[in-house]
Amino acid sequence: MAPRTLFDKIWDSHVVETLPDKxxxxxxxxxxxxxxxxxxxxxxxRLSGRRLRHPDATIxxxxxxxxxxxxxxxxxxxDSRNQIETLERNVREFGVPYFPxxxxxxxxxxxxxxxxxxxxxxxxxxxxxxHTSTHGALGxxxxxxxxxxxxxxMATQTILQKPAKNMKVVxxxxxxxxxxxxxxxxxxxxxxxxxxxxxxxxxxxxxxxRELDMAGRxxxxxxxxxxxxxxxxxxxxxxxxxxxxxxPFAPKGEAFDEAVAYWKTLASxxxxxxDRVVELRxxxxxxxxxxxxxxxxxxxxxxxxxxxxxEADPSRRAQMQRMLDxxxxxxxxxxxGTPVDVVFIGSCTNSRIEDLRAAAxxxxxRRVAPGVxxxxxxxxxxxxxxxxxxxxxxxxxxxxFEWREAGCSMCLGMNPDRLTPGQRCASTSNRNFEGRQxxxxxxxxxxxxxxxxxxxxGTLTDxxxxx
Amino acid sequence: xxxxxxLTAIAAPLPEENIDTDKIIPARFLKTTRRSxxxxxxFDSMRYRPDGTENPDFxxxxxxxxxxxxLITYDNLGCGSSREHAPWALLDFGIRCVIAPSFADIxxxxxxxxxxxxIALPRDVCTQLMEDARQGANSRLTVxxxxxxxxxxxxxxxxxxxxxxxxxxxxxxxDDIGQTLQHEKAITTFEQRRAKAQxxxxxxxxx
Numbered sequence: 001m002a003p004r005t006l007f008d009k010i011w012d013s014h015v016v017e018t019l020p021d022k023x024x025x026x027x028x029x030x031x032x033x034x035x036x037x038x039x040x041x042x043x044x045x046r047l048s049g050r051r052l053r054h055p056d057a058t059i060x061x062x063x064x065x066x067x068x069x070x071x072x073x074x075x076x077x078x079d080s081r082n083q084i085e086t087l088e089r090n091v092r093e094f095g096v097p098y099f100p101x102x103x104x105x106x107x108x109x110x111x112x113x114x115x116x117x118x119x120x121x122x123x124x125x126x127x128x129x130x131h132t133s134t135h136g137a138l139g140x141x142x143x144x145x146x147x148x149x150x151x152x153x154m155a156t157q158t159i160l161q162k163p164a165k166n167m168k169v170v171x172x173x174x175x176x177x178x179x180x181x182x183x184x185x186x187x188x189x190x191x192x193x194x195x196x197x198x199x200x201x202x203x204x205x206x207x208x209x210r211e212l213d214m215a216g217r218x219x220x221x222x223x224x225x226x227x228x229x230x231x232x233x234x235x236x237x238x239x240x241x242x243x244x245x246x247x248p249f250a251p252k253g254e255a256f257d258e259a260v261a262y263w264k265t266l267a268s269x270x271x272x273x274x275d276r277v278v279e280l281r282x283x284x285x286x287x288x289x290x291x292x293x294x295x296x297x298x299x300x301x302x303x304x305x306x307x308x309x310x311e312a313d314p315s316r317r318a319q320m321q322r323m324l325d326x327x328x329x330x331x332x333x334x335x336x337g338t339p340v341d342v343v344f345i346g347s348c349t350n351s352r353i354e355d356l357r358a359a360a361x362x363x364x365x366r367r368v369a370p371g372v373x374x375x376x377x378x379x380x381x382x383x384x385x386x387x388x389x390x391x392x393x394x395x396x397x398x399x400x401f402e403w404r405e406a407g408c409s410m411c412l413g414m415n416p417d418r419l420t421p422g423q424r425c426a427s428t429s430n431r432n433f434e435g436r437q438x439x440x441x442x443x444x445x446x447x448x449x450x451x452x453x454x455x456x457x458g459t460l461t462d463x464x465x466x467x
Numbered sequence: 468x469x470x471x472x473x474l475t476a477i478a479a480p481l482p483e484e485n486i487d488t489d490k491i492i493p494a495r496f497l498k499t500t501r502r503s504x505x506x507x508x509x510f511d512s513m514r515y516r517p518d519g520t521e522n523p524d525f526x527x528x529x530x531x532x533x534x535x536x537x538l539i540t541y542d543n544l545g546c547g548s549s550r551e552h553a554p555w556a557l558l559d560f561g562i563r564c565v566i567a568p569s570f571a572d573i574x575x576x577x578x579x580x581x582x583x584x585x586i587a588l589p590r591d592v593c594t595q596l597m598e599d600a601r602q603g604a605n606s607r608l609t610v611x612x613x614x615x616x617x618x619x620x621x622x623x624x625x626x627x628x629x630x631x632x633x634x635x636x637x638x639x640x641x642d643d644i645g646q647t648l649q650h651e652k653a654i655t656t657f658e659q660r661r662a663k664a665q666x667x668x669x670x671x672x673x674x
Contacts, residue, residue, distance in 0.1 A: 439495075
């Protein structure tokens with residue numbers, strides 16, 4: 001057999017049947033369900049008299065809409081409450097396993113899946129959310145789907161898809177101090193652009209990726225979608241196996257050993273073909289952030305905002321100017337020193353215990369700058385509990401941060417956590433689109449450590465000055 | 468899903484790249500549990516001023532484009548989230564066909580599943596079609612899916628590619644689930660084979 005990539009191997013092992021036009025009926029191992037993209041799918045099942053083919057391969061959780069304040073109080077926003085209650089009715093009617101709002105296991109679906117051992121290497125994993133690519137960090141083929149496809153997976157446990165092309169992004173070398181997985185991924189997106197991975201599944205490789213812990217790999221794979229890719233992947237290795245071992249829903253004992261033996265066969269073969277290869281040197285990557293309203297507008301924190309006058313294409317030039325106007329920035333200005341109003345540390349990109357530790361190491365012994373609102377939103381109830389066990393909550397609270405309950409929160413502002421028009425936010429989330437964090441809000445994407453640095457200085461700041 | 472055969476309609480030019488799903492439908496409007504009713508919020512931040520009044524500079528607030536059923540943009544239309552609310556909002560507004568040099572993958576898929584035809588054409592062709600669209604109400608484009616051509620107002624035909632299976636489903640207005648369930652035996656066989664080969668795959672059962 002010809003040498004195959006990690007993607008090829010997972011794909012091949014899940015093809016149920018190939019249709020004449022090469023569309024595959026692809027078997028799905030795990031379906032993650034949340035309240036925003038599922039109601040119309042359940043309704044579709046109900047109307048056609050269908051059931052879930054495999055409730056035991058499905059897990060539901062509420063995350064997008066949930067308040068991150070006191071959970072014992074009723075949910076104030078009526079339409080959010082309705083969406084949550086609709087999911088609760090649906091999981092009961094269709095027998096879907098569910099982590100309710102008051103469960104310690106509740107959290108952002110892309111934090112919960114790996115944390116519980118529900119997402120495992122070699123699996124196909126889908127969810128009605130584009131950041132499903134996160135689970136690729138385990139060496140699983142994981143991608144976001146629309147609601148029609150959610151219904152399709154519920155009814156058939158499969159999805160119709162054509163194979164993606166293979167792309168490899170290699171980051172060799174060792175990153176410098178203050179440079180995190182978030183900086184590596186933003187640098188990659190800045191390099192290849194938001195359509196750089198369109199039609200491809202990206203395998204991340206090289207020593208700088210292999211040295212990352214699982215949280216870092218999840219940050220990388222999470223933002224594959226911001227590079228336009230269908231999915232991101234990291235080959236499973238000892239770091240992966242140690243992470244999975246002992247998780248509540250992971251195989252145990254002999255079954256685990258059998259699974260590991262299989263997972264070890266998944267890494268790409270020597271000489272496997274990639275349609276595109278991109279290489280970056282870790283030493284060239286510095287702490288970075290975005291200046292505009294597209295995730296590809298990445299500059300070093302030591303850099304200057306670009307000048308539209310230097311762009312030859314008129315429609316792109318106009319778009320750059322529109323971004324500057326929206327963001328309230330001047331062409332050519334230094335980005336460091338720009339005052340921020342809000343700091344958001346959370347989201348499926350950066351809300352794991354490792355992210356909170358990184359932020360706490362900068363916050364410790366310092367104070368949030370006057371006039372800045374700084375929020376910490378853990379990715380799950382489990383992450384929150386662990387952080388409290390380690391005393392991180394005290395570090396944050398003493399520094400003047402808010403310590404909140406788990407959910408998607410200000411990443412997309414579907415719950416009350418929103419920016420007001422004109423507010424500038426240093427955010428560890430994944431999208432800086434216009435209005436993403438609230439109408440008129442201005443988002444700078446950066447790492448948890450950089451976000452904490454912005455909180456304590458009140459401005460966009462090179463975290464290396466605080467290490 | 469409505470069939471898509473031949474569409475003769477007003478096209479709206481929106482010459483921007485990377486029009487993301489938050490622009491098409493901001494997250495705060497995703498709290499519905501239905502598919503319909505999102506058209507009023509399509510392109511909300513571009514279409515309305517902060518005080519809620521219409522922005523007269525935005526193309527879909529201008530005649531004849533309020534009745535546009537075709538939308539023409541530049542690269543990477545629909546990048547961002549997987550929310551199917553984006554095509555639902557377009558469809559509810561009245562858009563049945565989107566034309567751009569390229570589309571984000573999930574958005575492209577979601578369009579087909581809702582009876583919207585996405586057509587990828589080179590950038591200079593998109594620019595020409597935008598010019599056609601700017602000629603006003605009598606300057607309609609005809610999209611003929613069976614023949615895979617766009618007929619310009621001067622009669623010139625622009626051929627386009629479309630996935631044959633997707634084309635068939637659109638022409639017949641069929642949904643995917645019924646089609647896949649015709650292969651149910653193959654799915655069952657696959658499941659049995661895998662249960663033997665990888666018995667360690669856990670089932671999710673809560674206490």
